[in-house]
Amino acid sequence: MKLYDLAVVGSGIGGSMIASLNKDKNTIIFEKDKNLGGCASTFKRYGSYFNAGATTFVGYEENHPIKEIFDKANYKPDITKSDIAIRIIQNKKVIDRIKDFDKFIEDINKAYPNKNNKIFWQKIKDIDEKFWQLKKLYYSKYSLNAYIKTINSFIELFFNFNTYIFKSAKSFIKEILGDISKEYQDFIDAQLLITLQTTSKEITVLSLALGLAYPFHDVFYVNGGMGSLFEGLLNDIDLKRKEQIVKIIKEKDKYRLISKKDEYLTSNIVLNSTIYDCANLFEDKEIQKYYQRFSFNNQSAFVVNFNLDTNEDLLHHYQIILDKKIPNTISNSFFISFSSKDDKKMSKNGYSVTISTHTNASYWENINKDEYIKQKALCENFIIDSFVEHFENINKKDIINISSATSKTFRRYINRANCGGNAITLKNIFQLPSCTTPFKGLYNVGDTIFAGQGWPGIAIGVKVLNEELNG
Ligand SMILES: Cc1cc2nc3c(=O)[nH]c(=O)nc-3n(C[C@H](O)[C@H](O)[C@H](O)COP(=O)(O)OP(=O)(O)OC[C@H]3O[C@@H](n4cnc5c(N)ncnc54)[C@H](O)[C@@H]3O)c2cc1C
Structure with missing residues (x-):
């Protein structure tokens, strides 16, 4: 049986990025499906290609983990900037979410007049910009080093954002915009639902800002379908397509991976399946118990x-x-x-x-x-x-x-029924699963792990995971 340093189970955004960052090691990646990319894959049907889920690519810019990861992997994606990030249509009103702040404010003032619109959206933009400049962003558990880095990250967050990391988005909206119409509230919540999987009722101001501000960044269209990014990222990695891992057995300091085709031995394993689907892969009762803690x-x-x-x-x-x-x-x-x-x-x-x-x-x-x-x-x-x-x-x-x-x-x-991952809400802020587990050599990645869904959220998690994997 061949021995690997790192085995990655799943070629979603998380699995592919961590595999590409570690391609110089003896790394192998498994994908159940014939298409790479999971929720962000591109599939062929009726002779045409379609994106299965994700279609917008955000975060390919300087000082952003995605650009950093793609650069390290030495991969330049074939992408085109979308001049208008999204056109939102609501009751015949048309609002373009664009990077040009003043033009956006003009649009929003026409659609939802409010004397404090500029103050509100400027705050959203400022918080988001500040967030992407943080240097110590970290969330990990189960070792002293991990806890120290996580605490430092919270201190940095608190120093920069003060109460905004705990304050509820709802009260922030009320404080600045006052009582807004149901229409304006729907406009805000509909965008949060696609970026954070939840509405302003449940989240903090920091999440609100990150969820609403993404159109102020460059938003890219991926030529050849979103799935082409994974073909590029995994270009020179030992990749087993259409090979599902059905069982993982913990053996002293190694893990044995069993698929329907073969068996593999690895020192480190990264699971890109959702946190809810991991327990079924193991026979080890302790590992099962760990994963069963996270409710679906x-x-x-x-x-x-x-x-x-x-x-x-x-x-x-x-x-x-x-x-x-x-x-x-x-x-x-x-x-x-x-x-x-x-x-x-x-x-x-x-x-x-x-x-x-x-x-x-x-x-x-x-x-x-x-x-x-x-x-x-x-x-x-x-x-x-x-x-x-x-x-x-x-x-x-x-x-x-x-x-x-x-x-x-x-x-x-x-292999997943849940789609869109886990939002960071006021309720779960300290209970989110981290990329590390209590078991040496066993890690998780993807949108059900810190820091949540989509290319930007998962990239933050991949950066932390890479640090944990490589000391
Ligand atoms: C409809 C929709 C639209 C979205 N739109 C956007 C968007 O526009 N922009 C954006 O950034 N995000 C978007 N998202 C969110 C984003 O697509 C997901 O958060 C992200 O793709 C999830 O990545 P992941 O790393 O968690 O892996 P997943 O997508 O969950 O992929 C995991 C992979 O692992 C494989 N796998 C699982 N178990 C096994 C096993 N045992 N053996 C082998 N392989 C296995 C699966 O087949 C899968 O390919 C959207 C999501 C959805 C559902």
Whole structure:
């Protein structure tokens, strides 16, 4: 049996970034699916390519962990800046989330007049900018060194943000903007739901700022689909595609990984499966017990993919906010991404479109097959009708190659029913799982671990993990 220094289980954002940072070691990475990237993968269906979940790439800029990680991996992604990060449409109002602060304030003042809009959004921008300049950001457990670094990080956070790390977002909004309309509140919460998986009710001011400020950064479109980033990051690494690890056995100072094809021995193992799916991999009772402590986060995604045959010029991203909830979901908004017209791979058969919204995993798990098919179609049709209603020159007949995904689809392909990770809320701020575990050589990475979801959140976690792995 071949012995490895590092085995990574899963090629999601976390798994791929940590593997690429350690490619000079004797490293191996396993991916269950044929596509790399998990929630950020690109798949082929009906002869067309579609992004499975993630479509926006943020954080590829100086002094940001993503750029640092890509540079260390010596990989330059093929990306294009989106001039308008998202166009938000709500009750015929159109608000462009753009980097140009003054222009954005003009838009927001027209849509939701408030004498303190500028003060509020400037604070959001300032907090976010300050956050990405922090030098000691760290969250890890189970060793003296880890606790010291974590405490230093909290001191740095407190020194820079004072009460904003504990103060509730809701009271901050009220303090500056006063009692805002339901429409303005929905506008804020719909964006938080896509960036943080939660609304302003549950989070701190710091999370609020990070969740709302991402369009003030450069937002990139990934040419050839989001999944192409993983092909690049893992280019020169020992990669086992379509090989699921089904069991892991702890043996003295090593771990034995068992797939349906082979067995492997490793000194260090990084699990990119969600924290909720790790217990099942082990027979060791102590390890099982450790992972069972983390109760399942029921949040998941409903995604519709299709090709759109139109001559309309469309932006990369839109968010539509409705007055009522979308059937079988927990949201009144959906996020639409279009491929670039000049992207030869993605736009071969018209625009490649990904529409996503939030749903509960348990809903789809607990209905029978006939009901599942019926309810899935209901949700899909509602979203498509609503999409067409919001774009004057787009007709239903222009939409082809439709497919949609629920938590069950995600589980089938990428082994997870929860999608979108864990938000840092007022309730869980000290209970989040860290990348380290109480077991030597066993680590976790991904959006259910500190610091949460998406490219920027996971990259922070990868940086900490890399420090833990390499001292
Ligand atoms: C609909 C949707 C839209 C999103 N939009 C954006 C966006 O625009 N921008 C953004 O930055 N983020 C976005 N996110 C969030 C982001 O996609 C996720 O937070 C991120 O992709 C999760 O990465 P991860 O490292 O946790 O790995 P995952 O995506 O969970 O991938 C884990 C991988 O491990 C593999 N695996 C699991 N178990 C095993 C095993 N036993 N053996 C082998 N392989 C295994 C899986 O097949 C999978 O490929 C979106 C998420 C969703 C669901």
